Amino acid sequence: MEGTTAGPELGTVIVGVDGSEPAREAALWAADEAARRGRTLHIVHAADTDTRAAYASVETIERARAAGRELLRDTAAAVNGLHPDLHVTTEFSRGAPVPALHGAAGIHGTVVVGSRGLGGFTALMLGSVGLTAAASATTAFVVVRGSDPEAERGSVLVGVRDEHDLDCVRYAACEAELRKASLRLLHVWNLLQSVGNVVSMLDDVEEISGQHAQRLSVMADLIREEFPDLTVRVDVEKSYSVAGVLAEASQHADLLVVGGRRSPGYIGRSLGRVTHSLLHHARCPVLLVPRHGNDHGSAS
Template identity: 55%
Template sequence: MNGITARPGLGRVVVGVDGSPSAHTAVMWAAAEAALRGSTLCLVHAAPTDAPVPFLSEAEIVRSRQAGRELLDQAAEAVTARHPDLAVVKELTDGPAPGSLRRAAALTGTIVVGHRGLGGFSSLLLGSVGLEVAAGATTPVVVVRGAEETVEAGTVLAAIRGEADTGCARAAAREALLRKVPLRLLHVWSVPLSVDPRAALRNGCDRIARDHARALSSVSDRIQEEFPNLTLHAEGQKSRSVPGALVDASHHADLLVVGGRRSPGYLGPTLGRITLALLQHAHCPVELIPRQGPGHGSTS
């Protein structure tokens, strides 16, 4: 199996445009991703002009839509300058950004957002739009983190917790094949702060390590069978902090792929603590693959 046969599993790329530096970085990343896939890039700007008449005058609605069209035109020009052969479509919508992005992505697209928008809360590690899109993800979502111009690490990294993350590993394999780089499957399990690692080994924690190794091996063997031409590395690691270890590993990756929790919380769909930490702190773009089937209740 090669990069061409992997492409049917990757739909068009949809990216939000709001005029912020973070969104510009996301647009350019999304353009490069769409070029790799040989798919269409869809630029979406949500101009919330569907409010009741008393709150927005006709002139304000016209100005808002015109500003949105200009932002889309500028983004399209920047993309075309770097990727002249890329098919680009522009969508100006009236509703909230998260819903607009989801509708544009439909059932097979990938949504790309910057890690911070134009909101006034600069201390937030992940903007409200990105957070809402990721929390309610039904299709893959990429939160673009890191500098706009970075040195390629030459690796796609996938965070693997167990067999429930086979779909995540499969998506990461397709991304690695597109980039013609190796895939690193990393399984990290936690060691309680109160436990002395040397004492843990004496007390039989080596058996737990073997159990974790089997879980990782099950996923890696399956992925290698499905993608025989893929260079695959599987690594297990114990750590005091699972998110900390994964954030450190993201220093050396072009893309971090992680499975997302899809269980209902008291405020609706939620993100697990590990996934949220990665979306907030990773040093490279993070692709969130919605989890389906058993295992929704993971805290990851």
């Protein structure tokens, strides 16, 4: 892989478009990401016309298909105007958006969507199709949220819960290296998760905080060994809102990386409370790295 010396493989970038402005912004962000990686950008439009065929007219279906193919051509042209050397491919799918995006990603691709869509049957709307795609992702998944282009950033922020997030931190390190940015590891210790022990813990808050910092420092040292040219910063904060601290910190980051986890107590695939909140309130693009195993009932 070009641009990195260690860490996971960063593969093809797949972006879903539906004609909305957030999806167009996501396509341009995805093009920048693919260019940084030296990888192909694959643009997907899933019209879901197979589902509608049972009750929509033939003319309606054909118009939807023609509009989708035109959207793909226009998006590819816009991307090539900014990155003339970027290899761009397109895919029109008659199926639903979620399986189309995950199918295109394979085992190493990164799926990118906008923060909301048009609504209706072609939507990539966070809260419906977008959230379903994020919750069911088995590869890296990015939600491109609006950010202030004038903001001073230059760092990649990664939310770290415990030692099982090492793969997520490695992914964030790769992203930081590609951007020639620094890496910030941030652990937020939530007292409410230990509500039954709070009274007995109050006198030991600083000691426990120091233990969290020590574990985070060990992880940071591993990353420094693998990425010797990368500047790595470690922070531990105490708060009653993990998502609130991470969202606030994200206003100073180019990218927020978190480990995607399944929320406990639910049937099927769902996102944890912290992840769900960040996808709605982060101040920069959010990259979810699926965490396989060792979840221990996390609600993050």
